[in-house]
Amino acid sequence: MLFVSTRGQTGKVSAAHAIKEGLAGDGGLFVPQSFPYFSLETILGMHALPYEQFAAKILSYFLTDYTADELTECAAAAYAAGKFGPDPAPLRKVGERTDVLELWHGPTMAFKDIALQILPHLMTKAQEKTGSDTRIVILAATSGDTGKAALEGFEDVPGTEIIVFYPENGVSPVQKLQMVTQPGKNTKVFGIRGNFDDAQRGVKDIFSDESLENELKDCGWVFSSANSINWGRLAPQITYYFKAYADAVASERIKPGERIIFAVPTGNFGDILAGYYAKKMGLPVKQFICASNSNNVLTDFVNTGVYDKNRVLNKTVSPSMDILVSSNLERLLFDLTENDAAQVAAWMKQLNTVGKYQVSKDVAEQVRELFFAAWIDEQETVDAIGRVHNDFEYLIDPHTAVAWRAAEKYRLLSGDDSYIVVLSTASPFKFCKTVLEGIGKAAGLNENDPFEAAHRLAEETESTVPAQVTALESMPILHKDVIAAEEMAQYIKKTLEIIK
Incomplete structure (x- = not known):
């Protein structure tokens, strides 16, 4: 299987090259030439x-350039019971026609663990294969969960340095503590005076900085990414969609072949894109519910065909979704x-220059057929937490609550009683204050x-x-730097000791 860039200005590469490089040289994202x-x-x-x-x-x-034994070895190391328990992605019956796919049983209590526990193993083998x-310098911009999951996965992995940038005032207290207490000789964390989009834009600018790239190469370093722009991060997420369906059939929640709906809390469009790829590969999916918080740029896009990031980024109780530039949407458009x-390159250029683009009528119609989009405000989110707890004695975090409420809106507007799987992306204990309010x-x-x-x-x-939370109480703060977004490249060079 070879991979191409969504912007078409680079040659075809192997999976190992795509994983090692993270982002294509033309600024596009790697995608497979075909799907099974x-x-x-x-x-x-x-x-x-x-x-x-x-x-x-x-x-x-x-x-396909990894052997079956290599993939088995990588997966066994990533999903060991000591890290995830007996099932990394259990399907929980909650409502009459609604179940929850719990994706937060890994070491950092977020769904990002499922991809970021295996990525370092795939990356190490990619180095050997190429x-x-x-x-490798692993760069990650995070809106809360990716950072800790990446740090955990790459901690002390030989031949790597992991550098994470997060919005200083844009993550929950537990998310922040998880990052700034991260041990490891090869880990570095920086708070950014700005929001997630500032951090993500900074990382993308660094990837496209040829002068910096050459400077690093001269010192024996090469950049790669732990964000979902990396195919090695996105591909593992396809697995749990197939597993959820097989589990639902096995537990007689649905009949074999019945088309179902997935409700996904959505920010950077990676998790829901993995579901779309699963549908493309044959999974019987009726529709996806694209659930957003008040940063509703994706809701507007699905409903109008216009992607417009020219708006204020709201700070919400579901901070991992506080995003205005959804990078993985580029793969869907491709x-x-x-x-x-x-x-695709023309649309992305418009996004970078004027902050918006409008897709063709045909593409807009396809998007609306695939996705139902709804956005949920702060009070709705808190109320959904309380309602699910009161009605089903089941606890959900704010991101899951956004998806749950969006699923309720879908049922009300459509009258459709299809079976829905709500993706639960984080443990309630990462957002205790909001859950208590709920x-x-x-x-x-x-x-x-x-x-x-x-x-409480x-x-x-x-x-x-959870043990992961109690451990934080006694862990020292190891990463205290807070910088401006425009200083990111400078601090990367200081971290790698390219400049003093």
Whole structure:
């Protein structure tokens, strides 16, 4: 399987090259030249496989320059029971026709673990396969969860340096503590005076800076990415869509072949894009619910065909979705235009220069057929947390609440009673204060003490504070730097000791 850029100005590359490089040289995103197609029999037949074997099988169709043994080894190391428990992606029955896919059972309590626990293993083997003796600088901009998951995955991986940039005032207290206490000889974390889009734009600018790239190469370094712009980060996410469907059939929640709906809390469009690719590969999906918070740029795009980032970025209780530039949408547009790289490049140029673009009527119609889009405000989010807890004795975090409420809106507007799987992307214990507000137990809470909130949440819900949270209470702050977005390249060079 070879990979091409969504902007069409680079040659075809192997999977190993795509994973090692992260972003294409022309600024585009790598996509496979073709997609496999699975029969229903094949999909249901995978249900008996342990998760790591399920993942290795899916990946084998894309990473064809990796051997079956190599993929099995990577997946076994990534999804060991000691990291995820017996099932990395359990499907929980919650409502009559609504289930929740829990994707937060990994070491950092977020769905990003499922991809970022395997990416370092794929990256290490990519180095070997491409015959490269350079060291890799992993760059990640994060709106909350990617940063910690990337740091955890790449901690002390030989031949790598992992540098994470996050909005200083744009993540939850637990998310911030998880990053700034991260150990590892090769880890570095910087707060950015700005928002996630500033950090993401800075990383993309660094990738396209030829002078900096050459400077690093002379010192034996090469850039790569841990964000979902990297195909090695996106591909593992396809697995859990297939697994959720097979689990739903096995538990008799649906009939074999029944088309279902996935409701996905959406910011950078990576998670929902993985679902779209699963549908393209044969998964019986009726529609996707693209759920946004008040940063509703994707909702507007789906409903109008116009992508316009020229708006204020709102700081919300679902911070991992506080994004105005959804990078992975570029991959969807490439697919819907039948790989028209020139058109995609033109739209992305418009986005960079004037902050907006409008897709063709045909593409807009395809988008509306595939996706139902809704945005959820702050009060709706908090109310959804309380309602789900009261009605089903089930606890959800704010991002999951956005998807849950969007699914409710879909049912109300469409009258469709189809089976819906809501993707739960983070543990409620990463957002304790908001969850406590939702269940009506936040009165008198010390907002400056995230651990008080965690212990109260556990007490009120008769649960246990996760070990990942209690460990933070005694961990020292190791990363204290807060910088301007325009200083990112300078601090990268200082970190790598290229400049003193």
